[in-house]
Amino acid sequence: xxxxxxxxxxxxxxxxxxxxxxxxxxxxxxxxxxxxxxxxxxxxxxxxxxxxxxxxxxxxxxxxxxxxxxxxxxxxxxxxxxxxxxxxxxxxxxxxxxxxxxxxxxxxxxxxxxxxxxxxxxxxxxxxxxxxxxxxxxxxxxxxxxxxxxxxxxxxxxxxxxxxxxxxx
Amino acid sequence: xxxxxxxxxxxxxxxxxxxxxxxxxxxxxxxxxxxxxxxxxxxxxxxxxxxxxxxxxxxxxxxxxxxxxxxxxxxxxxxxxxxxxxxxxxxxxxxxxxxxxxxxxxxxxxxxxxxxxxxxxxxxxxxxxxxxxxxxxxxxxxxxxxxxxxxxxxxxxxxxxxxxxxxxxxxxxxxxxxxxxxxxxxxxxxxxxxxxxxxxxxxxxxxxxxxxx
Amino acid sequence: xxxxxxxxxxxxxxxxxxxxxxxxxxxxxxxxxxxxxxxxxxxxxxxxxxxxxxxxxxxxxxxxxxxxxxxxxxxxxxxxxxx
Numbered sequence: 257x258x259x260x261x262x263x264x265x266x267x268x269x270x271x272x273x274x275x276x277x278x279x280x281x282x283x284x285x286x287x288x289x290x291x292x293x294x295x296x297x298x299x300x301x302x303x304x305x306x307x308x309x310x311x312x313x314x315x316x317x318x319x320x321x322x323x324x325x326x327x328x329x330x331x332x333x334x335x336x337x338x339x340x341x342x343x344x345x346x347x348x349x350x351x352x353x354x355x356x357x358x359x360x361x362x363x364x365x366x367x368x369x370x371x372x373x374x375x376x377x378x379x380x381x382x383x384x385x386x387x388x389x390x391x392x393x394x395x396x397x398x399x400x401x402x403x404x405x406x407x408x409x410x411x412x413x414x415x416x417x418x419x420x421x422x423x424x425x
Numbered sequence: 426x427x428x429x430x431x432x433x434x435x436x437x438x439x440x441x442x443x444x445x446x447x448x449x450x451x452x453x454x455x456x457x458x459x460x461x462x463x464x465x466x467x468x469x470x471x472x473x474x475x476x477x478x479x480x481x482x483x484x485x486x487x488x489x490x491x492x493x494x495x496x497x498x499x500x501x502x503x504x505x506x507x508x509x510x511x512x513x514x515x516x517x518x519x520x521x522x523x524x525x526x527x528x529x530x531x532x533x534x535x536x537x538x539x540x541x542x543x544x545x546x547x548x549x550x551x552x553x554x555x556x557x558x559x560x561x562x563x564x565x566x567x568x569x570x571x572x573x574x575x576x577x578x579x580x581x582x583x584x585x586x587x588x589x590x591x592x593x594x595x596x597x598x599x600x601x602x603x604x605x606x607x608x609x610x611x612x613x614x615x616x617x618x619x620x621x622x623x624x625x626x627x628x629x630x631x632x633x634x635x636x637x638x
Numbered sequence: 639x640x641x642x643x644x645x646x647x648x649x650x651x652x653x654x655x656x657x658x659x660x661x662x663x664x665x666x667x668x669x670x671x672x673x674x675x676x677x678x679x680x681x682x683x684x685x686x687x688x689x690x691x692x693x694x695x696x697x698x699x700x701x702x703x704x705x706x707x708x709x710x711x712x713x714x715x716x717x718x719x720x721x
Contacts, residue, residue, distance in 0.1 A: 271673070441713075475705045478705060
């Protein structure tokens with residue numbers, strides 16, 4: 257099954273700190289104590305935004321199950337190809353889009369969150385900073401309307417997937 | 426997660442029974458430090474702790490033929506050493522039963538990090554760091570230096586009794602959660618709470634040392 | 639707060655649960671989602687891991703040569719007696 261995965265520089269998994277092998281070589285969670293409890297995670301395009309890190313990869317999973325909407329866990333996975341479009345420039349575009357999307361109609365606390373997002377957007381890069389802007393913007397959305405946080409994160413993910421050409425993988 | 430002796434351990438015991446001095450050397454290599462460390466959980470004085478180890482060793486030799494393998498070797502050793510260490514010396518003059526100590530230390534509530542380091546409820550980002558941790562950014566050799574290890578050793582020494590025991594067995598000795606729960610007769614939850622408290626304090630001590638304040 | 643998330647203040651209380659693999663999957667996801675954007679909590683988590691790692695290298699409790707000798711002698715005596 258095809259999915260997407262963000263990794264730290266050098267193909268390093270953000271939580272387990274495991275280095276993924278080169279593309280096409282399988283990574284097996286079962287043989288590794290650091291992975292076997294959590295398994296291998298990947299996301300579908302509509303859940304991209306919260307997981308941003310420096311590298312974005314197309315991955316293939318073996319025996320994947322849904323852990324939560326759009327979040328897959330599998331015992332085996334392999335990298336297929338990097339999403340070249342993902343870099344500091346597109347990350348900044350993303351951050352700006354997130355901030356802009358919550359400017360209109362924001363008042364009171366929502367406006368404060370939106371201002372935080374706007375201020376951070378200019379410094380955002382392909383590391384965690386881009387998703388921090390998204391997080392702030394999502395809080396602005398929540399302040400405008402309950403339930404707005406997750407809806408906003410979804411919007412952000414879809415925007416990003418489309419921008420990077422990975423809406424259908 | 427086994428609580429029975431491994432094949433290696435059984436072979437080692439067998440060789441010991443046959444008087445094999447290489448097995449003896451292997452045993453001391455493998456378990457000597459642990460026995461001393463466990464003794465020192467109860468007996469502060471180092472020389473006294475070493476005497477406890479010597480006595481414990483006699484206990485091992487006396488019991489070796491009767492060891493049935495119903496527990497792992499290290500649990501068995503642990504019991505021999507602690508029984509002697511406890512009779513031998515008490516660290517503080519408290520004679521509080523173990524279960525009371527556990528309750529005390531588990532309930533030793535209070536947050537892991539001073540609340541003023543987080544934004545308050547009036548802040549739109551309440552619950553987030555207001556005074557975040559600073560990166561240590563030290564090279565490897567400095568983190569593993571004698572000085573740094575000393576800071577940790579002293580921090581562990583300063584912990585309340587059961588927290589000290591749990592972190593020593595888990596993080597210093599590398600015992601599994603099951604083994605520690607078994608040896609100290611703790612529930613998994615209590616063991617985890619105590620480990621959390623201990624690690625939090627030790628991290629804090631290390632942070633103070635590396636970053637200062 | 640109606641947003642389902644773990645704050646920094648909550649995270650420092652549950653970091654051991656996470657390292658021990660004792661969080662239910664949905665909580666663990668929230669934990670990781672937070673660490674994904676919060677560099678400060680990432681630092682804290684890394685520092686916890688570092689602390690544990692360095693703690694694991696404590697070795698200064700080696701038996702003294704005198705004790706080793708005493709143990710060996712006891713072993714030899716025992717060996718001689720039980721044969």
